[in-house]
Amino acid sequence: MYDKAEIRVKAGDGGDGAVSFRHEKYVPFGGPDGGEGGKGGSVVVRAEAGIDSLRKYRQSRVYRAESGHRGQGSRKHGRNGEDIIIEVPAGTIVKAVEEDGESLLADLEAIGAEVIAARGGRGGWGNTHYASPTNQAPKIAQKGEKGEEILLQMEMRLIADAGIIGYPNAGKSTLLTAASAARPKIASYPFTTLEPVLGVVEIGQETFVMAEIPGLIEGASAGRGLGHEFLRHAMRTRVLIHLVDGSSASPVADMLHVNEELARFDAALASRPQIVAVNKIDLQEVREKLAGLKQELVVAGVKAHYISAANGQGVPGLMAEVLKMLKAVTPEQPKVEEPLKIFRPRPAGARFTVSRVGDEFVISAPDLERLTGGPNVSPNELRWQIDHQIRKLGLNKALEKAGARPGDKVRLGKMTWEWSAPGGKK
Ligand SMILES: Nc1nc2c(ncn2[C@@H]2O[C@H](COP(=O)(O)OP(=O)(O)OP(=O)(O)O)[C@@H](O)[C@H]2O)c(=O)[nH]1
Numbered sequence: 487m488y489d490k491a492e493i494r495v496k497a498g499d500g501g502d503g504a505v506s507f508r509h510e511k512y513v514p515f516g517g518p519d520g521g522e523g524g525k526g527g528s529v530v531v532r533a534e535a536g537i538d539s540l541r542k543y544r545q546s547r548v549y550r551a552e553s554g555h556r557g558q559g560s561r562k563h564g565r566n567g568e569d570i571i572i573e574v575p576a577g578t579i580v581k582a583v584e585e586d587g588e589s590l591l592a593d594l595e596a597i598g599a600e601v602i603a604a605r606g607g608r609g610g611w612g613n614t615h616y617a618s619p620t621n622q623a624p625k626i627a628q629k630g631e632k633g634e635e636i637l638l639q640m641e642m643r644l645i646a647d648a649g650i651i652g653y654p655n656a657g658k659s660t661l662l663t664a665a666s667a668a669r670p671k672i673a674s675y676p677f678t679t680l681e682p683v684l685g686v687v688e689i690g691q692e693t694f695v696m697a698e699i700p701g702l703i704e705g706a707s708a709g710r711g712l713g714h715e716f717l718r719h720a721m722r723t724r725v726l727i728h729l730v731d732g733s734s735a736s737p738v739a740d741m742l743h744v745n746e747e748l749a750r751f752d753a754a755l756a757s758r759p760q761i762v763a764v765n766k767i768d769l770q771e772v773r774e775k776l777a778g779l780k781q782e783l784v785v786a787g788v789k790a791h792y793i794s795a796a797n798g799q800g801v802p803g804l805m806a807e808v809l810k811m812l813k814a815v816t817p818e819q820p821k822v823e824e825p826l827k828i829f830r831p832r833p834a835g836a837r838f839t840v841s842r843v844g845d846e847f848v849i850s851a852p853d854l855e856r857l858t859g860g861p862n863v864s865p866n867e868l869r870w871q872i873d874h875q876i877r878k879l880g881l882n883k884a885l886e887k888a889g890a891r892p893g894d895k896v897r898l899g900k901m902t903w904e905w906s907a908p909g910g911k912k
């Protein structure tokens with residue numbers, strides 16, 4: 487009972503930092519004033535009202551958030567990229583697909599719940615950041631960080647294929663009992679069932695899961711009483727069986743009323759396929775007004791089933807109709823096992839690592855690798871700055887610990903040079 491989709495998402499890259507210098511009238515070469523690049527937009531998955539399936543995400547495509555803009559002179563920060571919101575139904579589980587399996591990112595239970603599925607890259611520092619007493623006119627800046635890119639797997643978990651809705655006391659528990667092996671409590675007073683009860687309906691070789699959605703009450707959509715909770719359950723079914731109490735004073739008005747509540751709660755719920763069944767036709771009083779009731783329903787444009795949940799009359803026909811409708815609305819069911827419920831936090835990226843590869847010491851430091859020369863930077867200056875940053879980051883200690891000796895080769899990205907001992911000025 488899943489509705490599934492897999493999409494690739496790419497957060498925005500951070501904007502590049504700027505290399506710029508102040509231009510002042512009588513100062514030929516002002517100080518550095520290159521601003522920071524903007525942050526890249528993130529990809530956010532959010533449970534929204536009005537969304538009832540993952541249908542629109544089934545065609546594979548890439549969802550990208552906007553990249554951050556470049557920094558500018560006068561210490562101007564580049565504009566941040568906009569987030570992109572992937573709207574999904576409440577009850578959607580979001581997972582990241584990785585080489586070694588899947589990891590759970592979030593279970594978006596309630597409307598409004600959201601998770602950042604891919605984080606936007608940070609903006610790069612402008613050259614202002616690299617000014618120091620010994621280098622007052624740095625011509626280097628940092629490139630923006632790449633936005634995260636991941637394959638997302640989303641699943642809307644349904645509580646059942648079909649949900650029985652209707653007024654309290656309409657006979658929902660009785661119908662579930664008549665059609666499945668479930669044995670919910672049945673009583674002649676309303677609100678007997680407070681939690682959804684599930685039963686498996688078998689028709690020949692085929693089965694589906696049917697749930698009694700506890701009684702919908704007036705004002706439910708406004709969050710009154712238990713109603714809201716019930717509507718949320720109803721959201722997580724594919725087909726609704728709308729059970730109408732034939733012995734009520736005005737069955738048609740009851741039915742319209744329930745539909746209004748559904749629509750007020752969520753438009754998607756109101757447009758869910760619905761099969762109407764008038765119950766309790768075994769009762770004399772119901773039989774007496776049945777002709778008039780049928781007429782009324784025909785006028786209302788409703789094709790109803792007439793059943794007695796108590797003695798089983800009409801129940802097999804109703805179940806066959808439910809199965810037929812389920813087949814019409816159900817997408818290809820992927821075979822899935824219960825997902826692992828491991829919450830794996832993202833590893834916080836280490837600022838740098840040093841490893842020995844052959845006779846080289848390889849530094850992996852994403853923040854440093856993003857350093858780039860501005861238009862007029864010399865390779866020497868770039869090297870000088872990197873050296874400076876290496877000292878600032880404490881990388882020399884790490885190199886020492888990894889066994890580096892003065893004169894050993896050190897590599898960072900595409901650059902290699904000979905290491906000079908910490909403190910030892912070249
Ligand atoms: N005569 C007759 N009585 C029925 C029929 N279906 C249900 N009832 C009676 O109606 C009353 C309510 O039935 P339930 O099945 O508990 O109704 P429900 O919709 O589950 O009610 P709640 O869970 O309280 O909202 C009980 O007294 C049932 O015996 C039917 O087809 N014919």
Ligand SMILES: [Mg+2]
Nearest residue numbers: 658659678679
């Ligand atoms: Mg009940």
